[in-house]
Amino acid sequence: MLLTVSEKKYRHIVEGTKEIIFTLDENWRFKTANDAIKAEFKISPEAVTKYTLTDLIYDELTDATILRKIITEKLEESKKSSTPVRFNAQIKTPNLIEPVEFKITLEFIEIEGLREIIGKAVKISDDRFSEFFISEKCEYLIKNLLFTADDISHRITDNLQKYMDKSDITSIRIGLREIIINSIEHGNLNISFEEKTEAILNDRYFEFINERQSNPDHRDKRVRIEYLISASKAIYKVTDQGKGFNHRKFLSGLSDDPAELMLAHGRGISMVKSIFDEVKYNSKGNQVLLVKHINKNRGREADENM
Structure with missing residues (x-):
């Protein structure tokens, strides 16, 4: 199927950025991700679809189950109201030697009557000041x-x-x-x-x-x-x-x-x-x-x- 000009521009922007762009289903499972996820999460766009976002939340020194519950509760509240949500979290995938902290943003949009959850993850680097x-x-x-x-x-x-x-x-x-x-x-x-x-x-x-x-x-x-x-x-x-x-x-x-x-x-x-x-x-x-x-x-x- 031929891509429209706008679709080509969208793909160029998504695949050309160093920021991780992804979509989730209603249960917070990864559906798609751009190639930046390979560099930052050390996992392929295909392999990440085996996980939910909360599966990758890492916390070694405390009860990670409670932390995931807190984040999940916040996500569910945002989903009900369709309001954007932003939070920081340490991410750990099987191929990451150590967890890395990211700022995560999720937005809820409707495309042709279907609701999509679009996310962005940006690695938190040292403050320039x-x-x-x-x-x-x-x-x-x-x-x-x-x-x-x-x-x-x-x-x-x-x-x-x-x-x-x-x-x-x-x-x-x-x-x-x-x-x-x-x-x-x-x-x-x-x-x-x-x-x-x-x-x-x-x-x-x-x-x-x-x-x-x-x-x-x-x-x-x-x-x-x-x-x-x-x-x-x-x-x-x-x-x-x-x-x-x-x-x-x-x-x-x-x-x-x-x-x-x-x-x-x-x-x-x-x-x-x-x-x-x-x-x-x-x-x-x-x-x-x-x-x-x-x-x-x-x-x-x-x-x-x-």
């Missing part, structure tokens, strides 16, 4: 939305690239995301480890989260995130409006109660202790200060009044 970066101090107040926790964890670690290796930045970002998610779940929404586990096992995790988010006792609570990045250290303070918990046993390693240890795991304490140089909770247990020394010879004691 990073060489000029000196320091940053900022504060955010976020709602109890799990997808926001993932987005904000990228934002508040972006400028670490000036001073740290990518692998270390990834660890810090994942640790922060866990702390923020747990501030939302166990703090503001007052969800116990047992309740969360039961909801996941019954495949109603997001339904349960939505119920708590709309509850008048919890819906107006917020998570405050303050941070400072300099050449010597990165400091993050995360505060929720929950009841807090007895963190002293977990930080001291004295607790041998299985239920308490599972709660500590649920709050990401064991992970965070392995990532950050200092982990300090307030007396109530609803605020944590995290410090990572970048240059330990220049690093000084963190000021809790940041």
Whole structure:
């Protein structure tokens, strides 16, 4: 069949770009992809059709199943409203030695009465202004939305690239995301480890989260995130409006109660202790200060009044 001029131009643009252009079906499975996917994902356009987009989401240091659920929930919300969605994610295919972070954009369009999901993936490279970066101090107040926790964890670690290796930045970002998610779940929404586990096992995790988010006792609570990045250290303070918990046993390693240890795991304490140089909770247990020394010879004691 002869191609129209517009079709030829479209194919030329799609195949000529270094950005990955692809289409997905209603279940997020790859239908087509341009040749750029071979260079970036190390997989052919034909082979990628065996996978869904969420199959390729990678997360080594945390529960990847939960991360995929969060992203899938966001995708489903966007599909219902046909609104574009953008997010960052680490992608790992069988032929990629290490995961690579991409900015992914999806749009929903109709062609001859059929709905198509068109996507673009762009590798996140070093910021062109990073060489000029000196320091940053900022504060955010976020709602109890799990997808926001993932987005904000990228934002508040972006400028670490000036001073740290990518692998270390990834660890810090994942640790922060866990702390923020747990501030939302166990703090503001007052969800116990047992309740969360039961909801996941019954495949109603997001339904349960939505119920708590709309509850008048919890819906107006917020998570405050303050941070400072300099050449010597990165400091993050995360505060929720929950009841807090007895963190002293977990930080001291004295607790041998299985239920308490599972709660500590649920709050990401064991992970965070392995990532950050200092982990300090307030007396109530609803605020944590995290410090990572970048240059330990220049690093000084963190000021809790940041």
